[in-house]
Amino acid sequence: MSYFSSDFKLGILGGGQLGKMLLQETRKWDIQTKVMDASSEAPCKIACNTFVIGDLLDFDAVYNFANDVDVLTIEIENVNLDALEKLEDEGKKVYPPTKALRIIQNKAKQKLFYIDNGIPTADFHRFAYKSEIEDSIANGGLHFPFIWKAARFGYDGQGVKVVRKLEDLEGLPTGECIAEDLIPFKNELAVIVSRSVSGEIKTYPVVEMEFHPEANQVEYVICPARIEPKVAQKAQEIALKVSEKIQHVGLLAVEMFQTQDDKILVNEVAPRPHNSGHYSIEASYTNQFEQHLRAILGLPLGCTDSKVAGIMVNLVGAEGYTGDVVYEHMEDILKLEGVTPHIYGKRQTRPFRKMGHVTIVNQDIAKAREIAQMVKETIKVISK
Template structure:
C-alpha cells in the first residue's frame, strides 16, 4: 500500500491535531482538518484546513465524503454523519459504535460493568432532584463525584460533593454519580491498535492534578508503581481497546486506591494529555502512533528512552486576553526543557495554552526543573 495516496480527514483543529500534523509532516501525508475557525491551532500551520462545525451533520458529511479515512481529535463530533460516511465506504476510526459508548460516561461505566472491567461503583441520574432525593432517602451518601454524562472536557463537567454545603455545585444535567475513591495515585497510559490487531502499550505515567482546575498539573514518566500494577494496567488497556474494536489510540486513566486496587476511571479514543511526553521521551510519539494505527501502518516501538516530566502551561487565574508568555528565556537556560505552545491567540483562566516536557536521566532532577518551569513560565497578557 502507498500510504501517501490515502486522504485522511481529522475532525478537530485544536492542539492535539496540531501536534499530529507537526509530528507526521516528515511523511508528507495528505492530512486534512476541519474546525470552526482557521485561527485555531491547526489552521495556523496546515494548509489543508476546512472551516466547519464538527458537531453538525451536514458539515461532517461534506468534509468526509472525499476522504479515505476519517478520525478525530475530540469526542464531541456528529455520530450520525460518521455512521453515514461509514455506509458510503469511508473508514472511520475510532468506530462510531465505540465512540457512542465513550462519549456518554454512563454508557462507559455500563460497558465496564458488562465486561467485568474494574471500576468504581456508580449510579445514573436524570436530574439534580433525583440525586437530592436519594440523599434524603439514605440511598446516596457523601462524599461522591458527579459527572455529566456528555460534554465534559478538560476538567469541565465534574462536581466533587463532600457534604450538604457542596450541593450547590451539582450539575444540572443527566449524570453519573460515583463513589469517591480513596486515591493513592492516578495513573494513565496510552494503548495503540491497528486493523491487523497489532497492539502497543506505552508505559504508565503518574498524574498529579491541579485541584482547582481539575486538570493535570504534572506528569511523571516512568510511574513508580507497586509490583504487578504496571502489567495489570497494560493488560486491561489491551482488553479495552480490543473489546471496543478501536484502531488508533485509546488513553486509559486509572485510580490506584489505598488498598492497592486498580480501577479504570475513564477512557478517551484519541491522543491525550497523558501522552504528551512521548514526543521527546519515547521512540514513537503518541501523535505519530495514532496515524500509524488509523492508517493500518505497522505500529512504532513505544519504549521510554529517558525519564521525563510534563507540566501543563495554563492560563493564569483571572486573566483573559491576547496571550503573552513570560519567563521563556530562564526556562530554556535550564537545558532539556522542551516548550510547546499551542498557537492559541487568547488566554483564559486555566485554559491549556501549552506544555513543557523536561527530560533527564535522573527523574528527580527533571522534577526539580519542572517545578522551576511551573513557577517561572507565566501565561499572561
C-alpha cells in the same frame, strides 16, 4: 495505498492542540490533511492542507466534510456520531469506529460498559437529571462526598466536580449525569494502548499523573510512574482488557486509580492522542501522534519504549488573567537542562485554559521532577 507524497487525504475532525501535534507528523511524512473545526482561529489552521470551518456536532457539516477524504479520524470525541455511522455504512474508513465512540462519548454508558465487561471501576449512580440526585440524597440512596460528572461534553476538567454538600450542586448543568464514589486513591495512572487496523497492539509505559486540586486538570505527567512493577503490570493488563472490549482503532488512553490497597480501577478513557502521552514527543522512540497515524493507516506500530525519563508540565492560563496571551519567563526555563516548550497557538488566555506544555527529559527521574517543579514555578501564562 500510497500515503506519502500522493493524492491520499486524511480527514481530522477537531482543530485543537492535539490536531496540531498530529499534523506535525503528517507534515513529516508529507501526508495531505483536511481539518474541520468551529473556530476560525483553531491551532490546526496553519498546518493542514485544507481547513474547513464547521460544527463538529452538526450532521451535515460532518458528513459533507468527509466526502473527499480517504480516512477520517478525530482529535476530540464530541462529534456527530450519526454522520460518522452513515459514512461507515457507505464504505468510508472511520477510526476510531463509531461503535467504540458511542460507548465512550457518554460517561454513563462508558461506566455501564465497564460493569458489563468485568472491568473494575468505582461504584456509581446514573441520573437522567441533576434534580434526581437531591431526591436520592434525601432518601438515603446517595451519600456525601461523591464525584459529579456530566454524561456528555466534559473536557479539560470541565463537567467534573467533587460534591461534599448539597450547595455544591448549585450552578451545575441539569442534564444526564453520574454520581461516582470518591476513591481515596494512592496514585492516578494512565496507560495508552495503540491498536492498528491490522489488529497489532502495543502499550506505552504506565505514567503517573498529578492533578491541580481545584481545576481538576493534570499538572504533571511522570514517565515512568513511580510505582511497584507488579502494580504497573496490573495497570497494563487492565488497559489491554479495556482496549480489547472496546475494539478501538488508533490510540486509547485509559485513566486509572491505584487504591490504597493497590487495586486498579478504571476512571475513564479517551479514544485519541491524550495529555498523558505528550511526554512521548521528546522521551519515546515513537511518539503518540506518530503512533496514531501508524495505527489508523495500518502501518507497523513503532517502539513505545522511553529513551529517557520524561515529565510533562501543563501550561494553563493563570487565575485572574483573560485576554491576549503573554508567556512570562520563557527565556528562563529555556536555560534549564532538557526542557522543551510546546505552545499551542491560542492567542487568547483565560484561567486554567490549556495553552501549552513543557517536556523535561533526564536520565534521572528524580532530577527531571525537580526541574519540572522549577519550570512550573517560573513560567507564567498571563495576559497583556
